[in-house]
Amino acid sequence: MTALTLENVSKSFGKVEVLKDIDLTVEDGEFIVFVGPSGCGKSTLLRVIAGLEEATSGEVSIDGEKVNGIPPARRGIAMVFQSYALYPHLTVQDNMALGLKQDGAPKARVAEQVAKAARMLDLEPYLKRRPAELSGGQRQRVAIGRAIVRDPKLFLFDEPLSNLDAALRMNTRVEIAALHRTLKASMIYVTHDQIEAMTLADRIVVLRDGRIEQVGAPMDLYNDPANRFVAGFLGAPSMNFFERLPGTRAGEVLGVRPEYLRPEQGGRLRGTVTHVERLGGDTNLLVASDAGEGFAVRLFGQDPTRVGDDVAFDFDDARALRFDALGRRMR
Amino acid sequence: MKRLTPALMHLALLTYTVVALFPVFVILINSFKARKAIFREPLALPDADSFSLVGYQTVAMQGDFLLYFQNSMIVTVASLTFILLFGAMAAFALSEYRFRGNTLMGLYLALGIMIPIRIGTVAILEMMVKTGLVNTLWALILVYTAQGLPLAVFILSEFMKGVSDDLKNAGRIDGLSEYAIFFRLVLPLVRPALATVAVFNMIPIWNDLWFPLILAPAEEVKTLTLGSQVFIGQFVTDWNAVLSALSMAILPVMVLYVVFSRQLIRGITSGAVK
Ligand SMILES: Nc1ncnc2c1ncn2[C@@H]1O[C@H](COP(=O)(O)OP(=O)(O)OP(=O)(O)O)[C@@H](O)[C@H]1O
Ligand SMILES: [Mg+2]
Numbered sequence: 001m002t003a004l005t006l007e008n009v010s011k012s013f014g015k016v017e018v019l020k021d022i023d024l025t026v027e028d029g030e031f032i033v034f035v036g037p038s039g040c041g042k043s044t045l046l047r048v049i050a051g052l053e054e055a056t057s058g059e060v061s062i063d064g065e066k067v068n069g070i071p072p073a074r075r076g077i078a079m080v081f082q083s084y085a086l087y088p089h090l091t092v093q094d095n096m097a098l099g100l101k102q103d104g105a106p107k108a109r110v111a112e113q114v115a116k117a118a119r120m121l122d123l124e125p126y127l128k129r130r131p132a133e134l135s136g137g138q139r140q141r142v143a144i145g146r147a148i149v150r151d152p153k154l155f156l157f158d159e160p161l162s163n164l165d166a167a168l169r170m171n172t173r174v175e176i177a178a179l180h181r182t183l184k185a186s187m188i189y190v191t192h193d194q195i196e197a198m199t200l201a202d203r204i205v206v207l208r209d210g211r212i213e214q215v216g217a218p219m220d221l222y223n224d225p226a227n228r229f230v231a232g233f234l235g236a237p238s239m240n241f242f243e244r245l246p247g248t249r250a251g252e253v254l255g256v257r258p259e260y261l262r263p264e265q266g267g268r269l270r271g272t273v274t275h276v277e278r279l280g281g282d283t284n285l286l287v288a289s290d291a292g293e294g295f296a297v298r299l300f301g302q303d304p305t306r307v308g309d310d311v312a313f314d315f316d317d318a319r320a321l322r323f324d325a326l327g328r329r330m331r
Numbered sequence: 332m333k334r335l336t337p338a339l340m341h342l343a344l345l346t347y348t349v350v351a352l353f354p355v356f357v358i359l360i361n362s363f364k365a366r367k368a369i370f371r372e373p374l375a376l377p378d379a380d381s382f383s384l385v386g387y388q389t390v391a392m393q394g395d396f397l398l399y400f401q402n403s404m405i406v407t408v409a410s411l412t413f414i415l416l417f418g419a420m421a422a423f424a425l426s427e428y429r430f431r432g433n434t435l436m437g438l439y440l441a442l443g444i445m446i447p448i449r450i451g452t453v454a455i456l457e458m459m460v461k462t463g464l465v466n467t468l469w470a471l472i473l474v475y476t477a478q479g480l481p482l483a484v485f486i487l488s489e490f491m492k493g494v495s496d497d498l499k500n501a502g503r504i505d506g507l508s509e510y511a512i513f514f515r516l517v518l519p520l521v522r523p524a525l526a527t528v529a530v531f532n533m534i535p536i537w538n539d540l541w542f543p544l545i546l547a548p549a550e551e552v553k554t555l556t557l558g559s560q561v562f563i564g565q566f567v568t569d570w571n572a573v574l575s576a577l578s579m580a581i582l583p584v585m586v587l588y589v590v591f592s593r594q595l596i597r598g599i600t601s602g603a604v605k
Contacts, residue, residue, distance in 0.1 A: 052500050073506030085497035089519055102506035146501075 001028050001064060003154050003186035004049065009058035011041075011048055011210075018044050020210045022058070026154075026188065031180050033197045034190045035233070036207035042190045045207070046156050049188065051075050063153045073102065078147035079156040082163060084139045086131040092142050093118075093127040099150045117145040120179070137168045144176070148183070155187040162192065169193075176200065194236055198222075206230050228327035231255050237284055237296035241323075244291045245269075251325035258284070258298035260319040267314030269295065273307050287311060355581065362386050362574035369570055386571030389562070390579070393572065398551065399558035404583060406468055406554060407536050410475035411529050417476070418483030418528065419491075419521070423513050425484065426491040427499070437488065443481030448474065452545060459546055466549040474542050479532040490524040491517060526594040533591070537584050555580050 004026040011019040018041045026032050034042045047053045049060060051072035060067050067075050078099070086095050093114055100110045118124045121141045131139055140160060147155055160176075161169045177200055180187055191197055197204050198218045206213045206221065206229075214226045218234075225231035231239045235257055242254045245268055261269065271289035283303040288294050297313060305311065322330040360376055361369050368381030375381070390396055425437050448455075455474060456465075464470040494517050502512045518525070543557040559580070562572040 047500075050500075050504060052503060072500075072504045077504070079501070079504050081497035081501060083495055083497045085495060085501040087498070087501075087516065098507075099505035146505075150505075 002026065002061075003028050003030065003063060004188070005059075005061040006049070007059040007061075009045075009048060009055045009060060011044055011053060012056045018210050019048065019055075022210075022212060024205065024212065024215065026186055028186055029184050030186055031200055031202045032186075032188045033201035033204050034188065034207060035192070035194075035197045035204060036213075037233075038192070040207045041210040042207055043158055044210075046079075046158055046188065046190055049154075050077055050079050050156055073099075076153040077156055078150045078152035078154075079158065080140075080143045080147050080160045082159040084131070084143045084163075086139060086142055086146075088131055091128050091130055092123060092134070092145075095131070095142055096146045096149045099146065103150075113149045113151065114145075117148040120148065120182070121145050121175075136164055137172065140164060140172060141175075144179070148179070153186065155185055157187065157189040157191075159190055159192065161196065169196075173199065194234065198234075204234075206233060225321070226329055228253065228255065228323045228329075231321060231323070231329075237298060239321075240295040242269075242291075242293055242295070244293060252330070253323040253325075253327075255321040255323060256295075256315050256319060258296040259300075260315050261295070261297045261313040262315065263299075263311065264314040265312055267312040269313040269315075271295075271311065273305055273309045273311055276305060276307055278302065285311070287313075358574055358577050358581075362571070362578040364571075366571055369574075383571070386569075386573075386575030389569060389572040390575045393561060395550070396555075396558060396576070396579075399553050399555045400579075400583070402468060402552055403537060403555040403580075406471045406475065407533060407587070409468075409472045410479065410536050411532060413472065413476040414479035414483050414532055415525055415529060418480050419487050419518060419525065420513070421480070421484045422487035422491050423517060426488040437484075440481050440484045443477075444485060448478045449541060452541070456545055464546075466547050466552055468547065468552055470546040471542055471552075471554070474546065475532075475536045475539075479528075479536075482531070483528045486528055487521060487524055490521045494520050522594055526591045529591045530588060533587055534584065537580075 002025055004024070006022050006024040009019060009022040010017065022045060034045065036042055044053065048055050049062075051067065051070060055068065062075055062077065072079075087098065090098065096114045096117055097110050100113060105113075114127075118127060121144060123138070123141055123145055126134060126138060126142075131142065134142065140163070143160070157176075161172055164172060173196055176189075180200075189196070189200060201218050203215055204218055204221055205215050208229055214221060214230045216224075221230060222234050225234070228241065232241070232255075237258050239255045239257050240261075242248065242256070243252070245254055248254050269287070269289055271287040271291075271294075273285050274288050274294075275286040277284040280302070281300075283299045283301070283305070285297040285299065285303075285305060286294065287297060297311075299305075324330050357373065361373060363377040363383065363386075364375075364381045365383040365385065368375070368377070368383075372381075377383075421440070425433060425440075459465045459470045464473070498516055498520075499512050502516050507515065538556055539554075540556050540560070543554045547553070548557065555576070559573060559576040562569040562576065
């Protein structure tokens, strides 16, 4: 069974077309991550799936059923928002219970579901508190709990972790991954964060300007991007692009990831180090090349190179990707 | 230095309080004095000699003050209820939904803030005569509601734009109807704005003389302000009675004000969304 199918989905606000001909199939139990630059339409697509916006054209099906025109509450979805969006005047318990109560579920089932979610998310001590009396991380867990309680066919997350600090983000990320394994539910997750995308996703959907650029497993996208945009979007520091290397034809662009560059006397890439980032486990160098094309290098471990040093690098041709003038991959 | 600032602030606030409350105080003390004492020593407290309840007795005997009170109360409370209810609903529609003519409608309503409703008094009177509403409380309630709505819509829609979209969407996903979202999520969050609108509208309605005089001068629908006018004559004014009537008129507004300002403070402290 497919959890979600989008067929030729488009969405315009007035004259502005925000989503253009989106086609996507999500299998049951899959974890899908939407990534893309700010304003590319990730949230809008999520809202169209949720039913908070109607698609201008195209068909949205959830669990095999066409849901165009069906209100959000009857689509069998649950959504977790970046701003948590908890009801400020209700206790944690009532926040989580509201959806089921509105559905007319019997009291016993509501209580049982809330208790289950609270146990899973360690929220039991806080059930009687109001959102204002919780920390950011606890609030986000309540928001996730509110989604779990409804037992949805499809979970939608819109940048759920971006208001949390780094340590908490890591913990919650692991929790969400565990949750996905336990519930075996289908999930769609929007994020800006590369690490979240790479670590959580079964498949990543890369969006740009309202179009899908590529869909695939994280490592497939990383190693075998379909175009220059996807290649440059995934990975940090991002892929280096060279147009003026010896041996490249006019209009052709060569892409090499920073970690595939290795120091080599007399290598093809020579220049002066302009910036060094020491991360402990890695060292990133920014180099202004003699050919006028800056590039980044990622060295494993700690490295003594300093700003102002003259350096030379080279790479395996097998590691380099070739793109044409329009950014399409040449194979 | 740090100690001094709060002290100075309190001093300033206290001074302001004294200045603001002084007229009220003068009215109150003089309402308990004999006529001669009012004029001889207006600032003196009533003592055994000058103490007199004659003003209150006149008020109690003259006309039906309890009824006037009740009329004023009904008109004020009903008008405020309608202003808040319809104002908030219109504001929600304007701020939440995209529809043709949304901006135009907002501007049209805002126009009402700039045009005083009294300009239309003659037309209003004609309308009330034709609909048979003259000399009913409804005439006043309708006019005051119309008078209060523009500013209410303007203020409330600004506040409602500030209510998180995510919160409303979470409600929609949980199956709340648009009415439930309005009444259960949005209204509690804009409570401070509601209280502000209520306070702004309450005093002018309570004190208004113009419309009661024109639209509802009959004995059984007189408001307190209009009722008190019998003591102000062209040649003699019964100051005891006027001051007593005013003193009593202050009370209910104060009660309402306390109610609303409590809401104001509670609204501010419980508004946290994030
Ligand atoms: N209600 C709306 N009316 C008009 N334009 C809108 C509306 N909602 C979104 N847009 C536009 O649609 C585009 C996509 O917005 P969207 O919120 O989906 O971006 P996003 O990919 O989620 O960005 P971010 O990563 O910053 O959250 C933006 O250009 C935005 O201005
Ligand atoms: Mg977004």
